Amino acid sequence: MRAVRFQEYGGPEVLKTVEADVPEPGPGQVSVDVAYAGVNFADLKARSEGYRVGGLPYVPGLEVSGRIRAVGAGVEGLAVGQEVAALTDGGGYAEVTVADAVTVFPLPAGVGLRTAATLTTVLPTAYALVHSVGRLRSGETVLVQGAAGGVGTVVGQLARAAGAGAVYGVVSSAPKAAYAKDHGYDEVFVGAFEQPVRQATGGRGVDLALDPVGGETLRASLDSLAAFGRLVSYGNASSAAPWTAGPPELYPLGRSVAGFSILSLTTTAPAELRRLAERAFEKAVDGTVSLPVTAEFALAEAAQAHRLMGARTSTGKLLLRVAD
Ligand SMILES: NC(=O)c1ccc[n+]([C@@H]2O[C@H](COP(=O)([O-])OP(=O)(O)OC[C@H]3O[C@@H](n4cnc5c(N)ncnc54)[C@H](OP(=O)(O)O)[C@@H]3O)[C@@H](O)[C@H]2O)c1
Structure with missing residues (x-):
């Protein structure tokens, strides 16, 4: 072969x-x-x-x-x-x-x-980020890095369908911003995002931030969270050194950090992965996501x-x- x-x-x-x-x-x-x-x-x-x-x-x-x-x-x-x-x-x-x-x-x-x-990778991952791990509630705001990519385009659609108050994306170029806007995003920022996010949310920050980039972007995503906001880390596209969050970053505003890896889940919790995938696939069948x-x-x-x-x-x- x-x-x-x-x-x-x-x-x-x-x-x-x-x-x-x-x-x-x-x-x-x-x-x-x-x-x-x-x-x-x-x-x-x-x-x-x-x-x-x-x-x-x-x-x-x-x-x-x-x-x-x-x-x-x-x-x-x-x-x-x-x-x-x-x-x-x-x-x-x-x-x-x-x-x-x-x-x-x-x-x-x-x-x-x-x-x-x-x-099998994108849809369960996006579903887990929005629902199982991110626990998005209706009306909450979301910030997504890599918004025009494989995972990003599905996250935008799922977050919107889940009733997000606003879905913000971050991309590296203007054409990508236009593309993301066709896939569930209300506003898409090119490059630097901390100030634009503050402005868009009236200074409050977002309830859920999803980060596959790592390094300084992960840190800036955490800094962009509102009180009680959640950050989900799910990749390290920047290949930056691992970074940790502790009491100084988390205690003052009750923020939390979670993680997700679909490939790890195949060995750590295969039955959960299967349930997650089946729930996620329904979103393609019922037309919620393309x-x-x-x-x-x-x-x-x-x-x-x-x-x-x-x-x-x-x-x-x-x-x-x-x-x-
Ligand atoms: N944890 C999991 O279970 C899981 C599962 C699937 C994917 N992922 C992660 O999710 C991300 C998207 O995966 P995908 O397969 O759907 O790819 P993709 O988004 O279609 O393409 C790669 C993405 O990475 C961004 N990127 C590329 N080089 C970068 C760099 N040096 N620094 C920052 N961003 C960079 C690009 O966004 P911009 O050019 O717009 O910045 C682009 O959106 C990847 O980081 C991947 O590892 C994680």
Whole structure:
């Protein structure tokens, strides 16, 4: 089978298309003939700095859609030939990949294979950020970094549907701001956001801030919270050194900080992850959210997808077309 992998960390050019052995599912797993693979920022972090890479060579790719090819021992409720969306622990940039059955989902009603490849990371993550972890209540205000990206566009739509009083986004360019405004955001700030947020909220700050950037942006997000506000950290796009919050940052205004990692949840609480994903998928089925695919590349062009996202010029979701 064809797969795209890297043998060393570096720029998009380290991604090479190779012939590889077809993986077989172990107990509790299935293999999937991949139709499409979603591109996630985590794939770029894997390629450039080894994020969650167990060993080299490594095939990136955390989410796919396709048909079940083979079923491992002990798997119930999934059958060969069934169309599914799957969250994988790497390996998605390939004609065949393997996934734990607990993170393999029959296609939700009305969702085709193309959209399904974008379901399993972005939608449960965005749902958890707004609801399970962020606990957004009607009327509250929300601030979201990376508002025009894969997670950001879904968070905007979910927050609005949940009755947010105002949804504020932060992006790195004016075109991204315009794009985010079409996906649930009331106001989108380009670059610096602390002063604009204060101004927009009449000096009060926001009730919920969602941060996938880390470093100084995480600190500024925390500083942008109103009294009793919540910050959810869910990434470190800036690759800044880990930063901690303690009593000086949290006590005076009763602020709190939480975290979320969908990939960790697959091992720490797989049953919770499955419930979360199923609740989240309903939001795509009932039309609450759309999952905008803005660019599609052939598998062998994965490097181009990485260039687009790495240059901070992508919006919505990027897809790799694996089956011809
Ligand atoms: N914890 C979880 O479970 C989880 C799950 C999925 C995604 N994530 C995180 O959520 C974020 C979005 O993921 P995605 O796959 O949907 O990607 P994406 O948003 O489609 O694209 C990457 C995003 O990162 C921002 N960015 C890129 N380089 C940056 C840098 N050096 N400093 C600050 N921001 C940078 C870009 O926003 P601007 O150019 O507008 O700043 C862009 O929105 C990523 O940080 C990812 O790791 C976390």
